[in-house]
Amino acid sequence: MTDLDGEVFKVPVQDLISFGGIVAEDIISARGSVIIPKGTRLAMLGDSVLLLIRHLLDEGIGYVHVRRDDHVEQDALDSFIDQVINSNVIIDPEVASKSINEIKGLFDSIRTQHITPELLSPITEVAKELLEQILTKPKILFSVAKVHRWDEYTFVHSFNTAAISGFLAHRMAPESAETAVLGGLLHDLGKARIPLEILNKPGPLTNEEFNVMKSHPVLGEKLARELGIDDPDVLAIIRSHHERWCGSGYPDGKAGEDIPLLSRIVAVADAFDAMTSERSYKRAVPFRDAVNTIIVDGGTHFDPKVSRLLLTSFGMYPPGSVVELSDKSIGVVVSSGGEDLLRPVIMIKVNPDGSLSDALRLLDLKRSELRIQRYLGWEGKRAL
């Protein structure tokens, strides 16, 4: 048997217990039903692999074709991404352009006139409207707004960051979603105090310019206080959105959970939107590469929980994701689903009636009417 990778092994059933690969073709019973679908990751079966071995031996099956588990199904990911790009509904364009204009208005006012708390009320209004939109969307949206002029970048980016942050916060800390949206809109407020020739420079910054730019979180927090913001969570987002999980960020070098949760959420949203945006001096990073970077940097730059949430928010369920299905059963994703990442193979752990499943039951959602209803958590041994 051949495979595109040339890495398919014929593994005796008894050896499956120590073999952590991907089932290379459907394992069919004597009666023609699929016992284990192609694409199942053996490592994800855990102790259930013992049940599988017994079942296969009972069926008289002696060997299984297994592919080495060392690559991402990139073609599948590409086609999925195209699907998402072409099918997603975007945030109401009126709400988007209103948000962007209000942020621009706030920045312009800060540059040209006295700072008064009245400047803030249109932004808090917009944050409410934006949150309403976010709450009605089943999946996160990316590139929710496009930059038309280079000097608009800061405002469009603030809007996108707010939308993504609100979406993530709604799933991690629902009571804080509105704060996350407002903080997202204002996270780069300090850039209103950065000279325009640095802020809108059509090229990479020099070290000296970068140091000026790095003062924006502290300048932003000060400005926010002058605008009358006293919510410590909003202030923390503005001050701490460039802190890194491993402690190498700025301005305070905080690490891990010392960084407030909403700041960790905005940090992921901020980085994701910055990567996927085109600037005058850099091309947009493809969406899949940006998601990959966020996942790979989870645990170093980013809170790994927030990184994974970004991935599952796009409707991708990597092996190890614990999900609830439309019949209320609960299972663990054991394969990323081949060409359809929204319909992976699930190992059922809890039956629809709430009882624990004591038999080995694998379900290929591509062959089922059931669909994933909710992401519940993570039981993974490895990411993508």
Ligand SMILES: [Fe+2]
């Ligand atoms: Fe920033």
